[in-house]
Amino acid sequence: MKNIALEQRLSESEAGAVCSVLVTRLGGSYSRLLGIMLAGMRSEDVFNWFTGAFLLGSPVRASCALAAYRALVKQNLLSPRAIACSEDHELVQVLQDAGFVGHSGRIACSLRAAVESLVVDYDADINRLHFFAEDESDLVRRLRSLGSGVPRRIVVLFLREMRGVWDKARPGLSSPVIEAARCLGVIDASRTAEAMDQLHSVWEKADHSGRTYADLEVALARLGENYCSMRRCLSCPISKICISRVPVSVGAR
Numbered sequence: 275m276k277n278i279a280l281e282q283r284l285s286e287s288e289a290g291a292v293c294s295v296l297v298t299r300l301g302g303s304y305s306r307l308l309g310i311m312l313a314g315m316r317s318e319d320v321f322n323w324f325t326g327a328f329l330l331g332s333p334v335r336a337s338c339a340l341a342a343y344r345a346l347v348k349q350n351l352l353s354p355r356a357i358a359c360s361e362d363h364e365l366v367q368v369l370q371d372a373g374f375v376g377h378s379g380r381i382a383c384s385l386r387a388a389v390e391s392l393v394v395d396y397d398a399d400i401n402r403l404h405f406f407a408e409d410e411s412d413l414v415r416r417l418r419s420l421g422s423g424v425p426r427r428i429v430v431l432f433l434r435e436m437r438g439v440w441d442k443a444r445p446g447l448s449s450p451v452i453e454a455a456r457c458l459g460v461i462d463a464s465r466t467a468e469a470m471d472q473l474h475s476v477w478e479k480a481d482h483s484g485r486t487y488a489d490l491e492v493a494l495a496r497l498g499e500n501y502c503s504m505r506r507c508l509s510c511p512i513s514k515i516c517i518s519r520v521p522v523s524v525g526a527r
Contacts, residue, residue: 293490449498451495
């Protein structure tokens with residue numbers, strides 16, 4: 275009995291089962307959690323997710339970001355023109371009530387500036403931004419150029435769940451995603467392109483149970499950011515099935 279090396283992979287059936295457990299325990303995509311249906315590619319839904327990603331990618335707790343999003347819905351502020359025309363105090367108050375501390379003014383200003391750019395440059399239709407983008411690099415450039423500049427973390431978070439919805443949304447896997455997938459034995463590649471191919475192959479053969487690839491990638495990001503990269507193995511919610519922690523017999527497989 276010994277710990278299996280990270281370079282070794284589980285069989286695809288085993289890896290698929292691990293992925294299913296991971297998504298069940300850590301939850302899937304944020305857009306699904308917010309009730310946003312991206313598959314139809316409606317501009318309204320895509321914009322709603324952009325706003326959600328903007329809040330989630332800000333330096334606040336995820337619970338505060340989710341609360342702020344729901345407050346925008348409740349107050350009929352969740353549309354490009356509504357946000358662009360909102361008063362300074364309106365957005366700030368929504369964020370403060372949701373628990374944003376010390377960042378509410380800056381985040382509200384940045385969000386409104388980005389949305390104003392959407393209204394002016396793309397006629398309030400975020401799908402037009404994707405349409406005019408020449409390729410995946412230009413898509414990232416256009417998103418990051420909105421307003422006073424959209425941070426890369428927000429753009430990556432947004433595009434991660436737009437993969438498979440927008441054909442030019444092809445973000446690479448983040449380091450936390452790759453690290454988590456390798457720790458679980460789902461993949462053994464460390465390079466982004468190879469890791470993505472392996473992860474897609476595993477997911478295609480897994481029992482999806484209504485989930486999407488975005489659900490898996492977001493769950494891996496949560497695991498990697500909150501546990502693997504911080505070496506919080508003892509408190510990891512799926513440590514019992516992690517091959518980097520659990521002694522397994524290589525010969526048994």
